[in-house]
Amino acid sequence: MSLATRPKPVIDNWNRAFWAACGEGRLILQRCRATGKCFFPPAPVSPFTGRAEWEWIAASGTGELWSFVVFHQKYFEGMKDELPYPVAMVKLDEGPYLLTNLDGMTAGEARIGMRLAVRFPGGPEEVLLPQFGPAEAG
Amino acid sequence: MNAPSETSLAAPAIAAPWPMRDKVAFVGIGTTRYGNFPETDSYGLGCEALNEALDDAGLGKDDIDGLIVNRIPTYERFAEMMGINPNYCLLTETPGRFSGVSMALAAQAIVSGAAKTVALVYGNNGRSVRMLYGGGDSQWSPWGMTSPGAIHAMMWRRHMHEFGTSHADLGPVSVAFRSHACLNPVAVMHGRPITLEDHAAARPICEPLKLLDYCLINDGAVAWIMTSAERARDLRRPPVLLSGYARQDAFHYGSGPADDFWYPSLSACRAVYARAGLGREDIQGLGIYDNFSPTVMFSLEGLGFCGQGESGDFVREGTLQLGRGRWPTNTSGGHLSDSYMQGWGIIAECVRQLRHECGARQIPDAQAMQYICATNIAQSAILRRAA
Structure with missing residues (x-):
């Protein structure tokens, strides 16, 4: 994965x-x-x-979890090993939403309204994909 | 995606008598068999449906001077095949919101004199070509976000959070429509009843949604023939009039889930009653675009059948089920259990209800039906049986 x-x-x-x-x-x-x-x-x-x-x-790279889903259906060959995978809808503090993934936490730990912060753990070829995980306290 | 609080809506739909009120009628309806038909395609199915609609109306193809084609690849080839050379012809976009849009365009063409008699033909062979609704490159594909179902799943999870609804609240929608399919011998899911327990135990597709929250994918075609109310009086079938139509678009979340459940734009469509000159109590049944079960809930809340967030309570005791509740909805089985004809079949069923042709699934003394489509192009229409 x-x-x-x-x-x-x-x-x-x-x-x-x-x-x-x-x-x-x-x-x-x-x-x-x-x-x-x-x-x-x-x-x-x-x-x-x-x-x-x-x-x-x-x-700022911070925001709150607006909603999330968990995919069980395979739509992308390169993601079949990640199934079931969550997609999170994050409302950034600046206003816009991003559709992204959870990093460093599971969908079971997700709570709508929780504070999240961006991180860049990897991606395809030269790309780094923004992912979101629990924001540091304070 | 920008929050609606930061983006002003266009002026709401005009709450005034619709200039085309009762001026246009449905006079012919054709629906093919529904299923998996690799031996034909959307053209072949579209020709079948159109011929059935012409026979139903007692018209010939040379009576058609307007043609609107949907989901069939090209209007030109379809018209060539059928040997129709109209005064007015167009192909509308593939999303299901365009069934209602096409209906309104046909009414405009008839009332403005662009055409006298318009054939509207929808054909879909998504099942036999293994059409995928999801995947492919998009703005969000690097994160694995894809498919209309996932958009509705995201919205329903938020609805659960904001209003205390649940996945189980969707069960009565799927069960009601399946019970209707069991009264409809040509429905894909005829003879396969389901329970609330089946809905809860179904395989998850994109949580919180599960298999029985998703529409079918099948082949088939639908055709309607529309003409002026005046001409309709001389034709074979009881005319069904298009009394009112309201529409409000909202595209500020066009590339992702709607963070307002389309509530403002659906609310604007309550103007349909003033436009049609009919009240909600004058209506006996509903046709609601049900690509996914939450869409039905958003439609009921947006059009004011219940308060926002109250749709779970509203549907729980069978409100949408024929013979049980006040608002029999999608009596053919809808997209969930009859056939995925992207609104075309649902509007066809409204017409058949108003002609009193529905047999075991007939709504007693149906005089008016309301169609609702919750999407970025929110719409509602009221159809009534001519006096």
Whole structure:
């Protein structure tokens, strides 16, 4: 069981910087210049204004567990050894949601509303996939 | 995905009389057999359904001057095969939300004079080609997140957390629709009743959802023929009128689960009553888009059949089951137990109920039926039997 056989991200012109930062162990987000609000997935314009007026910021990397599921059905060959695997929906402190996985904990330990923090334990080829585990107390 | 609190909704659907109220009618319905048919395809099945609908209406293919095709690969080849050269023709997108959208487009075409008589044809051979609903590259595939079922599972887990509902609360939905399929000789799951215990013990697919929360995957086709209410009076079948239609889109969570259960946009669709000129008490039964059992709960809450978070209590004593409850829903068995025809079969069943053709599964004295589809394009429609 390893993140090395995960499906590779589909890189486009808008998310290239996001994945490059992940490769360095950093989580970044686009922030709308007019409203100060962040958004994800990466896009050419801010959904709050429709304008191409935004900047990349370093995200806190923390958030709370909004919901989670556990996959029993095989959809990806490279994940068959991980079955059953959880997917978590994390609401980042900056606002946007990420669909991600739990690291360093099991689905049985997951509690909606719990604090989580990002980590980068591995990924396919040169990619590092953001995963979330229990936030350090304090 | 951006939280709705941070994203303003468009203006809610207009709560005023629908300009097309009662002006358009369903006059022909065709449904094929449902199952696994590798010897044909969506074109072949679509031709079968359209011919049945034409025979039902007492019309010939040369009476068709508008054609809307869905889930069949190309409108051009389908029209070529059937030998139809209409004034109005289009192919709509494949998600099931487009059954209701197609219905509204046909009404617009008829009322605006773009076409007089529109054939709408849906064909699906997903079973025999082993269609996969999930997998493939996407925004979320590196995390293993895929499939419409997982989106609904994520939403239902959150619903359980926010409102104290449970997986067991979904059981009465699956059991009610299966009981209807057992009254419908052509349903895929005819003769295979289930209990609440079966629902609870089913194989998990994407927890919290299990097998009996998921729709079927099967081959089949559905065709409707729609024309003006005026023309409908001279045709063979009792006309069924499209009285009202309401729609509210919300795309701010288009790439992931909806963190509001589509409640604001479904609530906006309560305008359907004002649009149709009918109240909820004038309606005898429901057709609810049931790709997964939670969608039914979101629909009932959003349209105001019960308070938000109360759908578990609402369905528990058989409210959706014919012969038991006030709101018989998906009397053919729905997507869960009749056939996965992406809303097309559910609307066809509403028409048949209003013609009083449903035999053992007939809702007594059905005069009006309501269709609901909970998705990023939230919709509701009211159909009624012409006086």
